[in-house]
Amino acid sequence: MEPATTIRSTIEDYIRKQGYTLQYFADISGVNAGTLSAIIKGTRPIAMAQLDLITQGMNLEEGYFYETYGAECFVESAPHWRRLEPFLQRCAELDKLDCIQRVIQQVTDDRSYISELFEMAEGMLERGQQQAARMLYECVAECEKYQHSERLALCQYRIFTLSLGQNQHDNLRAAVHFEPYINRLDEERQLDAIKDLANTYASLRYWDKSFSLADDLGRKAEIIQSYTKKKISKENRVTAYPLFVYQAYSNLLKANACERMGKYEDALRYTKQYENIVNIIDPDDEELLYINKFKGWGEVNTYLYYLFMGDNSMLSTYVQYIENNQSELLPALVNIMEAANKNNMNVDDILHKFEPQISSEESLIHGYSRQIKQNLFTSLLLEVSIYYLTRGRYEIGLKRLMECFSYAVRTNNQMDTIHCMTLFEEYRNLASKEIHNKYKLLVAEVRSYYEKAENTLYDLA
Template sequence: MGDMEPTTTIRSFIEDYIRKQGYTLQYFADISGVNAGTLSAIIKGTRPIAMAQLDLITKGMKLEEGHFYEIYGAECFVESAPHWRRLEPFLQRCAELDKLECIQRVIQQVTDDRSYISELFEMAEGMLERGQKKAARMLYECVAECEKYQHSERLALCQYRIFTLSLGQDQHENLRAAVHFEPYINRLDEERQLDAIKDLANTYSALRYWDKLFALADELGRKAEFIQSFTKKKVDKVNRITAYPLFVYRAYSNLLKANASEWSGKYTEALGYTQKYADIVNIADPSEEDQIYINMFIGWIEANTYLYSLMMGKKEVLPAYVAWIEQNEEELLTALVKIVEAANTYDMNIDHILLKFDSKINTILSDRALREGYNEQIKDDLHSKFLIEFAIYHFNQNRYSDGMQHLVTCLSSAIKINNHTDIIQCVALFERYRSFASKEVEITYRYLMEEVYNYYENKKSHGYIFV
């Protein structure tokens, strides 16, 4: 490098530190645990610093872990062609210490050199398993960028991982992620497609795109049946690519179709699909694993049969449904949404049921911290749906101040997950019952509307267009 060498290299830092502290080389070698000969070669520049040595030296200098990573990344990987055996430990340590900018800067350089693509992909898979999601996503995006003109399965797999890692609270972002990922599904391995379609269907379900959900559910069923028709022998859990046994996808496909029919108000059809998955899970000689899923579906069959009957106006199923919920509290939120919705549709008084689940409902009402991920996405949506129906129920029972209170909670929740449909419905309800709003509710409402207004102002100034 000659005279061009920057003065702030790591080795000049080390040299300055040793001099300023008045240490001998041997003394610093003892403190840091790095051999004196190695240390001398590093300072002279005749030997590159290995990751492990860098960590020891940093500790010896009493600096925080990863202090030199930015400079190290620039020196070793940006200014010179990187070697995988040095790059790998560096990326790994950055992921552990959450130094994401360092990863970003280095992998941008590596993208030009395509020779490490498969290593980066494997590394991303490892990070994902260890829960280092943000770092993993960066590597997947890097690999996808390098592979974007290839019709490779690896590209599709990266896009699948990026899709699942992108899902969060913002419904519009989730829709963008889904639309972006969908074209890659058919490039995945046949069996892996089943999980991908299931995940995509769950996302559209949380977004309330019922037609889209139905179409994906149909595709899921067809593909699962096709794969099952040519793998007659039972595949054990270890050698299986899919997350679940094949019959589960066929049953789940009908469960999703029932869901889509139900939300579209077609309850008779929903009952028909329920019967279909009841037949599918009626398996002779199930394995232990099979039995776990069979039991889950049996629970859903019972609950959904009550639920669809209730939505058709058959009030007499309510006591049996409530008894079922008491035994299966994890289904409480879904069930409550439906019971309150039925009460609003058929003008029923369900105060006795609400009283029974009072403490659970209070937990739901406390605008629980929204969480991330798939099922969380569906739960966030249900949470929002419940709050609206609950507010309407109170209005119908002439309990206006309660209704107003629940309405602003709902509005706040809908704004958090960027759910436009619910925001609009809340505003419309608020305007209808505005004369019943207390001063306090009025203030909360104004504050929330300000938040919505600012959000759109920001979008406008950034020139964003919603997908």
């Protein structure tokens, strides 16, 4: 289609070339003949529903005219919300993100639609149209007149959660960008935002930062709880969880950070605190669900912290627990391997038992966000490779190390990438030719990534 060709002229040409009468095409398309005539003459605008019917009548793919429609209705002329809303929604349904991007760039000149775009983004998010929703949130954030408004902060929160993915560098950048907006959210919504941000920093292994945010989470949850006189139903509250969950989760995060920093006694203390918090009298079904979760975490983490402190008698109990709670298998395997490497424990039987899970990330998909799961799986491969290498089983140790290196490169996990390279150099002379070749390919990938990043910086400059 030539750029100067309009939708109306295309319809008119199609009818003429097919030898149809206007009435016949009206019958096969389902659009009233009078309406069709007015559309072709240009005396009546084309509604989205009519455009879809005409497209179907012409045997064209869904959305065939959307790019032209967007240009004619919203770029070359002033947009009207009554027509803009169904257009954006249909583009989201058909995943025509380029059309959305072109149109909303034009809409930014008219701030009167900002509220409508925000509400539409919220609806798209609920329907799982995440990429389209993010485009609208970014448009609203860019056009928001009041920089301390709650709507701007909520847009930035949505953009943050939609930005999280496999690339650890991008996740860190998203977290740093979003953090200044947290206090501009309403008090209750801040709880979910702080929780998500603390989880992100924990997955990035910024333990001090995760601990600080967890402490803030617990303090704010306690304040809100103090002036909330009665229980708020799930349907009427702003928060995703009951308030006590945030207080308990605060202590869980702090226990996790302490464990990662080697402060096992502090980790035990925070574990006792969240176990006490969930001792609620007469809980409802939803509360009981979370009570059981925290009690389960408290039990297994108590075993773990004693295990880290060198109490090997806890190992069999810990393994038995995770066999009955498969959702905890991935973090538990990471913990077992770390304890084994720290305390020189023999866990060959455990490695043999869970070999299928260790060999496939997909078998460990239960629970946790994808971001946290990827970080845990990389840690598992690294700890397993260290276990084998320090015991002189170099072939399998280096094989696992290359698997870890490959996964770290794929997720841009810079910390584990460096760790893998350092560890390989220590055992380089014991590596087979196959392992050397694999290592060279992965190093080339790392080099390529940083060259691209460097070029991007020059382009921006």
